[in-house]
Amino acid sequence: MSAVPISHDAAALNVEMLRRDFPILSRRVHDRPLVYLDSAASSQKPRQVIDAISRYYEYSHANIHRGVYVLSEEATIAYEHAHESVARFIHADWDEVIFTKNTTEALNLVAYAWGLQHLHAGDEVVLTQLEHHSNIVPWQQMARRTGAVVHYIRIDAQGRLDLEHADALIGPRTKMVSVAHVSNVLGTINPVAILGQMAHAQGALLCVDGAQSIPHMAVDVRALDCDFFAFSGHKMLGPTGIGGLYGKRQVLEQMEPFLYGGDMISEVTFAGASWQDLPWKFEAGTPPIAEGVGLAAAVAYLEALGMPAVLAHAQHLTRYALEQMHQAPDIAVYGPEAEARGGVISFNITDLHPHDIASVLDHCGVAIRAGHHCAMPLMQVLGVNGTCRASFYVYNTVGEIDVLMEAIGEARRLRRR
Ligand SMILES: Cc1ncc(COP(=O)(O)O)c(C=O)c1O
Known part of the structure; x- marks a missing residue:
């Protein structure tokens, strides 16, 4: 290497x-x-990312969490290490990092798993005018299902968020504020920590779409005090097919799973099922193992730079x-x-x-x-x-x-x- x-x-x-x-x-x-x-x-x-993926397939590939043999153990260690790498990169605990397919799936996870559970008629979700469709459409759909209402914080002529408008919109009915950290069109770096303070003061949560920030800037989810942070591996030197969602432990623990099936269960009977601990509760089915290995190599590359x-x-x-x-x-x-x-x-x-x-x-x-x-x-x-x-x-x-x-x-x- x-x-x-x-x-x-x-x-x-x-x-x-x-x-x-x-x-x-x-x-x-x-x-x-x-x-x-x-x-x-x-x-x-x-090359470091491409080689890490090739090496994994050439040397260590097997399904994770299921085998007691060497290859499966190596693959499991590599995949868990990928969670640790990403967690270190964004200052989270490893089990607060859920791997998804991309930012879109991470935001859908929040909208479905958190939104269906917590949104009710008359509740409000606050977005901004500069969001990517993946941070608009899932919330619109959840609003349709639950009777919640979506509001959009205005931008000014320079493409910056109008914080007075944000202050006016975020109120006691607000349950979720979900914003892009960096706009994929205007490049605007949004003051997400300030929006988080406004949200938390009203008892609402903050979800950050970090698709365009994590490739470029140091992200500290604890300093941002965000409840969720969504991102894609393929925009930060990593492979396609993997992204992630950080969630605060107490928020994730209260949530129902998004997808159901293998690997995310603790026990299944003919009558029902119980769930695994974090993060596996949210990672149903065979996960993107090679992609996780590639993402860890991308993180190492960015950390070295x-x-x-x-x-x-x-x-x-x-x-x-x-x-x-x-x-x-x-x-x-x-x-x-x-x-x-x-x-x-x-x-x-x-x-x-x-x-x-x-x-x-x-x-x-x-x-x-x-x-x-x-x-x-x-x-x-x-x-x-x-x-x-x-x-x-x-x-x-x-x-x-x-x-x-x-x-x-x-x-x-x-x-x-
Ligand atoms: C700000 C922002 N959010 C979300 C996405 C969706 O990312 P993905 O297509 O990897 O799910 C993008 C992609 O361009 C983006 O720029």
Whole structure:
């Protein structure tokens, strides 16, 4: 296994060196070097993660928790170690970390397992205008079933949450406040700890959608004092097929399971069943074992880089890209200034459709995303059908942003056709 390039300086990742860990970055696309600017959708994977998964399959694979033989014991240890790694990464206890398929499943787990049990007619769930569909639709569905009502905290012109509106919305009927830590469209870093204080003062819980924060910043669920924290492995250098949900122990213990079946039971009779301890009560069936091994390797990689350095790098790139974009009168950028955002920039170019721009960029080797980014209600607030979105991660360089800007120049030629 190759060593992870260690960074001690928050301002300086050794990007040229760490790029060598990502085999895909040496690919060419349309005969141009790949410039991957879509990490908010899914990050690329370092060799360390790919190797950990291969090694697991080549050497240790068996089902967990069921065998008394060596392979099963090794697989069980590896999978439990993955819980420990993630828990350490977010300052939780290992059994407060439930592995799910992704953020979407983690948020559905909260909405179904907690929501169906605790929401009643007239109760209120408070979300924000900048949520991803996966933190809107499950709550809308639970509201339909229970008679609860969903409210949305407004954003201001810079894409920041209006905290006065939040204060007005979060009241005695509020049972749950569920918010994105970082917006996947605007990049806004939301003051989730403050929202948590508002929620707790009213006896409500705080659920944080951490899909876009955990890849970029140090997360401390105890300091945030959140009741739930949902995330995806594939956005933080890990494999697809695994994500997680942190929940406070006393909250998780009171909840009924979400999925029922093998592995999550303590005892089954013809009359009924009882449940396993945490976290297994919420992990029914054969879990994503290899994916857990890969996620643990991703966490180790990020820990070695140091999360302050990871965040500083994304913000450095964002600042540089925003400077370039602000100089172009035909580019509209959405969201706050670099200091208040993660490594995401949504933009539009006058008279050009986001999909046409993304397609020209693809021909220049530049991968960005175009569309509504699973945030259609936010598009309504912004008054657009969609945007282009460039997102940056540890392996991106200032030079790649120059390539992005050159490719945007190419896209402008579409106007003349
Ligand atoms: C803020 C946010 N929440 C939730 C999700 C859903 O993540 P997944 O598709 O991995 O479930 C995403 C994905 O882009 C996201 O950006």
